[in-house]
Amino acid sequence: MILKLKRTPGIFLVGFMGSGKSTVGRALAEELGWGFADLDEDIEKREGMPISQIFDTRGEAEFRKVETAALQERVRSVERGQPCVIALGGGAFLSDENFQMVSNNGISVWLDCPFATVERRLAGYAHRPLARDPAKLRELFAVRRAAYERADYCVPVENDDAAGTAAKILALPLF
Numbered sequence: 001m002i003l004k005l006k007r008t009p010g011i012f013l014v015g016f017m018g019s020g021k022s023t024v025g026r027a028l029a030e031e032l033g034w035g036f037a038d039l040d041e042d043i044e045k046r047e048g049m050p051i052s053q054i055f056d057t058r059g060e061a062e063f064r065k066v067e068t069a070a071l072q073e074r075v076r077s078v079e080r081g082q083p084c085v086i087a088l089g090g091g092a093f094l095s096d097e098n099f100q101m102v103s104n105n106g107i108s109v110w111l112d113c114p115f116a117t118v119e120r121r122l123a124g125y126a127h128r129p130l131a132r133d134p135a136k137l138r139e140l141f142a143v144r145r146a147a148y149e150r151a152d153y154c155v156p157v158e159n160d161d162a163a164g165t166a167a168k169i170l171a172l173p174l175f
Contacts, residue, residue, distance in 0.1 A: 001175050002107075009034070009083035010075070010106025011169070014093040014151050016141055018121040019113035020162060021087035027166040034083040039092060042070045051089075067092050075105045094147045103152075109169055110151035115141050117157065 005011075011028065013021040022038045029036035043066055044050055054063045067089060074086050086106075092098050093108070102108050118141065119134075148154075155168045 002173070005107060005174060008078050008105040009081065010078035010102075011085045011174075012093075012102045012106055012108045013085065013087045013111055014102075014108055014148055015090070015111035015113060015157075016118055016144060016148070017090035018118040019090075019111040020121075020157055020160075020165060021111055023162040024111060024157075024165045024169070025085045025087040027162045028169055029085040031166055031170060032083070032085065034085055036085050036087075037074050038087045039067065039070055039074065040087075040089050042074065043067060043089075046070060064091070064095065068095060068098055071098055071101055075101050078105050090144070093151070094144060099147075099150060107153070107174060108151040109172070110148045110154045111157050111165065112148070112154050113157040117160075 011032075011034075013025050013028075015021055022040075025038065026036050028034075040051055043054070043063075047054055047066060049057075051063065054066065071086075071088070071092060074084065078084055078086075088098075088102075093102065115138065119137070122137070153169075153172050153174075155165060155172075157165055
């Protein structure tokens with residue numbers, strides 16, 4: 001295992017909504033024998049409401065503050081040496097503060113999923129506030145790619161095989 005992961009054992013999965021961060025993250029954590037955390041699930045538990053309701057009642061700016069606070073909690077756990085695979089929300093990696101937290105406390109892996117796959121996976125999911133408008137979804141996908149490219153590693157998502165994608169991550173020069 002590389003020194004950075006020995007000091008702060010966090011693998012942060014980044015990528016667009018629907019790219020498989022949670023599903024792949026669970027498979028990866030199981031293979032490693034590490035903990036797993038889904039930042040969106042942490043937020044919903046902490047706030048006592050779905051993310052869509054946070055967006056609708058408090059707005060995206062307030063959601064991003066809550067998201068950063070949830071990430072800080074997970075990072076503190078990693079800093080204490082508790083190994084964890086953490087699936088970030090699709091917009092979490094865009095914030096410079098969040099990017100620095102992730103970069104200083106583990107390894108980031110971008111799950112680079114084609115838009116057609118994202119579109120298929122998100123079809124009919126009204127609970128995703130930023131996916132409600134197909135034209136805006138496509139634009140958001142294109143805009144966010146530059147932020148995801150800052151990740152330490154990029155793993156192409158070529159199908160719906162989460163275990164196969166997790167195996168690609170395990171093959172990276174991390175272990």
